[in-house]
Amino acid sequence: MVALRPGQNLLLNNRLWSLWQVLPGEGRQLTIEAIGASEASFGMTRRLTAIQYGSELFIEQRRGGYWQANLERDWQQSDNGPVLVCRPANALDLLNVHTQSPALGQLTNEFSWSYSRSAKYRFCTRAYYYHYYAAWEGWRPESPPPVRTAYLLKNLTDLSRWIGAMVHDSLRFALARLRAGRPVSRDDLVGQMYRRAQADFESSQNGRYQQQPNALVGFQEHYYKVPLDKTTWQTSWQRAEQRLDTFLTSELYDRLGQYPPDSFLDVETLHSFSLAETKIWVQLDLARFDGQRIEIYAWKSGASDSVEIRRQLGVYGLYLRQTQPEWRHVPIRGMVYNLVDDRQEEVGLDPTTLEAVETEIKADIAHLRGLLVEPQANLAEINRFPMIDDRAICRGCQFRELCGR
Numbered sequence: 001m002v003a004l005r006p007g008q009n010l011l012l013n014n015r016l017w018s019l020w021q022v023l024p025g026e027g028r029q030l031t032i033e034a035i036g037a038s039e040a041s042f043g044m045t046r047r048l049t050a051i052q053y054g055s056e057l058f059i060e061q062r063r064g065g066y067w068q069a070n071l072e073r074d075w076q077q078s079d080n081g082p083v084l085v086c087r088p089a090n091a092l093d094l095l096n097v098h099t100q101s102p103a104l105g106q107l108t109n110e111f112s113w114s115y116s117r118s119a120k121y122r123f124c125t126r127a128y129y130y131h132y133y134a135a136w137e138g139w140r141p142e143s144p145p146p147v148r149t150a151y152l153l154k155n156l157t158d159l160s161r162w163i164g165a166m167v168h169d170s171l172r173f174a175l176a177r178l179r180a181g182r183p184v185s186r187d188d189l190v191g192q193m194y195r196r197a198q199a200d201f202e203s204s205q206n207g208r209y210q211q212q213p214n215a216l217v218g219f220q221e222h223y224y225k226v227p228l229d230k231t232t233w234q235t236s237w238q239r240a241e242q243r244l245d246t247f248l249t250s251e252l253y254d255r256l257g258q259y260p261p262d263s264f265l266d267v268e269t270l271h272s273f274s275l276a277e278t279k280i281w282v283q284l285d286l287a288r289f290d291g292q293r294i295e296i297y298a299w300k301s302g303a304s305d306s307v308e309i310r311r312q313l314g315v316y317g318l319y320l321r322q323t324q325p326e327w328r329h330v331p332i333r334g335m336v337y338n339l340v341d342d343r344q345e346e347v348g349l350d351p352t353t354l355e356a357v358e359t360e361i362k363a364d365i366a367h368l369r370g371l372l373v374e375p376q377a378n379l380a381e382i383n384r385f386p387m388i389d390d391r392a393i394c395r396g397c398q399f400r401e402l403c404g405r
């Protein structure tokens with residue numbers, strides 16, 4: 001790998017700096033000690049922090065932003081010897097290089113597919129880029145600030161998603177207990193959810209989540225300082241409690257409680273299977289065998305698009321078909337349960353539907369892989385994932401800081 005060496009020169013903002021020390025740091029970090037060599041900076045010393053990705057060098061500017069240069073291409077000869085000519089760069093320039101560079105260490109960013117990944121791409125291609133590429137390695141303390149920011153933003157939630165996650169987790173616990181033959185009481189469940197809500201709120205409000213973004217809840221409302229009064233939080237909590245109550249008092253829950261525990265096949269466990277040489281991640285809300293058919297459930301908290309539902313449940317159906325060959329001939333039916341109004345809707349998952357979903361997924365995988373600069377290495381270039389035009393959507397997006405929206 002090309003490297004900076006003492007005796008070389010940097011041109012930053014039309015000022016010449018001569019290097020007298022270049023010290024490697026953690027990961028891709030470098031510390032550069034330089035002394036001013038042009039009239040405006042003569043004799044001044046500067047300690048600079050830099051990040052090197054292959055031949056691309058980013059030097060942190062004191063007031064934010066970077067100086068960027070390519071260590072193979074951006075040299076000029078001068079009376080003082082070779083000069084590296086650096087240009088101003090921003091956080092997105094650094095992310096663009098980050099996402100085109102192989103990961104450090106053992107953990108590589110492998111391409112995989114999931115329903116939520118595909119949905120993220122359809123929501124906004126740039127959000128997809130930040131989530132699945134820019135944020136990679138953002139958990140490492142020595143990663144450059146834009147990468148750590150992408151990772152932090154990726155892990156933020158918002159009130160609406162938080163309600164959904166709390167209710168989902170409570171349902172998973174209730175169903176796991178049903179499956180174990182030890183149903184949990186409504187009061188215990190609500191109490192547990194309430195304690196979690198308080199812990200989540202506190203970790204977000206006091207900023208503790210910033211130390212462990214993937215383990216502690218951080219609300220984008222807190223991060224972006226969106227004013228929220230007490231009533232909004234109370235209303236959110238009441239909404240979560242109402243959805244939990246809707247499920248617990250439903251005919252569905254009553255019926256599930258009467259089935260033998262071994263009729264439950266799966267309750268929200270993360271699984272994977274393979275399609276088009278790609279790992280496909282699935283997490284079924286509930287799957288059970290009623291003696292004749294396999295039922296796959298999805299919990300929803302609002303209007304659901306029938307095409308999306310068919311796709312989501314179809315992926316689950318494909319997973320069961322591939323991983324449980326002994327049930328290949330058992331009919332599968334999809335069920336959507338709406339937690340807002342206690343409504344159930346059946347979704348046909350016959351072999352023709354599953355085949356159509358499989359074709360869609362394969363096309364989606366080919367499209368998403370086709371966007372990459374190096375599909376085998378899963379490396380991405382930012383310009384292939386443009387921002388959307390609709391700024392009204394951006395106002396609710398967790399990544400708006402990176403987009404400057």
Ligand code: SF4
Binds near residue numbers: 393394401403
């Ligand atoms: S702020 Fe807008 S353009 Fe940027 S990632 Fe979010 S939705 Fe996409």
